[in-house]
Amino acid sequence: MSSVSNLKQHTETELxxxxxxxxxxCARQLVEAHAGRMLAxxxxxxxxxxxxxxxxxxxxxxxxxxIDRFRGDSALGTWLHSILVNAALxxxxxxxxxxxxxxxxxxxxxxxxxxRLEPLQGxxxxxxxxxxRQEVRDGVRKAIACLPExxxxxxxxxxxxxxxxxxxxxxxxxxxxxxxxxLHRGRAALKRLLEPLxxxxxx
Amino acid sequence: MVRQRDSGxxxxxxxxIYRKLMRRVRWVLSRAPHMIRCxxxxxxxxxxxxxxxxxxxxxKFDFHLRLCPECRIYLDAxxxxxxxxxxxxxxxxxxxxxxVPEDLVAAVLAAREFGxxxx
Numbered sequence: 024m025s026s027v028s029n030l031k032q033h034t035e036t037e038l039x040x041x042x043x044x045x046x047x048x049c050a051r052q053l054v055e056a057h058a059g060r061m062l063a064x065x066x067x068x069x070x071x072x073x074x075x076x077x078x079x080x081x082x083x084x085x086x087x088x089x090i091d092r093f094r095g096d097s098a099l100g101t102w103l104h105s106i107l108v109n110a111a112l113x114x115x116x117x118x119x120x121x122x123x124x125x126x127x128x129x130x131x132x133x134x135x136x137x138x139r140l141e142p143l144q145g146x147x148x149x150x151x152x153x154x155x156r157q158e159v160r161d162g163v164r165k166a167i168a169c170l171p172e173x174x175x176x177x178x179x180x181x182x183x184x185x186x187x188x189x190x191x192x193x194x195x196x197x198x199x200x201x202x203x204x205x206l207h208r209g210r211a212a213l214k215r216l217l218e219p220l221x222x223x224x225x226x
Numbered sequence: 227m228v229r230q231r232d233s234g235x236x237x238x239x240x241x242x243i244y245r246k247l248m249r250r251v252r253w254v255l256s257r258a259p260h261m262i263r264c265x266x267x268x269x270x271x272x273x274x275x276x277x278x279x280x281x282x283x284x285x286k287f288d289f290h291l292r293l294c295p296e297c298r299i300y301l302d303a304x305x306x307x308x309x310x311x312x313x314x315x316x317x318x319x320x321x322x323x324x325x326v327p328e329d330l331v332a333a334v335l336a337a338r339e340f341g342x343x344x345x
Binding site for chain 1: 241249253266272276294297299300304306307313315316327333335338
């Protein structure tokens with residue numbers, strides 16, 4: 024394998040050519056450039072650090088195997104990201120049975136007549152104002168991490184990764200109906216967990 | 227359980243009595259034709275946010291929203307939570323990548339050497 028390629032940073036086109044030719048330096052550059060971000064995303068989906076690292080490893084393995092089919096119509100980073108999400112989802116699916124934590128305590132509450140008992144009473148602060156507070160950003164990260172993996176995956180796919188309902192249902196091998204229930208419950212739980220941070224005059 | 231804020235103070239008690247009374251009023255109203263309860267409103271939220279509500283349901287939803295301050299606050303907080311989640315995760319995507327365990331890099335490269343094609 025070429026030792027020269029270890030020394031210089033390749034452009035994306037050169038990197039691709041090198042990868043297709045099986046150049047080890049290019050492979051290392053690809054891994055070092057993208058593994059950090061991929062690991063961070065994998066940790067978002069998976070509670071277990073080993074599972075997150077395994078997902079990154081799976082993703083790179085799939086990427087190396089499929090590098091000839093990468094057409095370059097998106098950036099390499101974007102392509103790797105989507106492979107990583109799929110690799111992480113496989114592990115979420117595999118782990119599904121272990122995570123049957125009930126979200127019931129975090130669901131909205133209604134009285135006997137179906138009228139909402141809403142704990143929040145004041146004005147909800149605008150998003151940009153909330154994001155200025157470090158404690159809010161930390162709180163949101165923590166709240167997402169608190170969701171059971173099966174629900175968190177749905178929220179991440181729909182609200183963060185930008186999948187539509189059908190795509191997200193297919194990616195998780197569940198029905199559209201089941202996906203919608205999980206998405207709504209996941210979001211409702213997130214809202215409940217974030218309540219202490221959202222209101223004007225709180226904190 | 228639901229937090230009833232300041233229920234210990236006289237002012238808080240008045241607020242809670244008023245809220246209870248208004249729930250009662252809304253419940254009576256919700257039994258009129260073309261009206262929905264908060265629990266039905268809840269079931270429409272997802273489709274409402276996806277612009278997927280049939281027009282009849284959309285009208286019921288909009289009308290309930292105008293009538294019910296509790297659902298207004300709820301929906302606002304729900305949408306704010308979604309937006310916060312998105313913003314915080316996007317922020318992470320833009321952040322400088324954290325350091326990667328060297329043994330992970332080594333494992334990835336070794337797996338490549340042996341032609342492992344992913345799980």
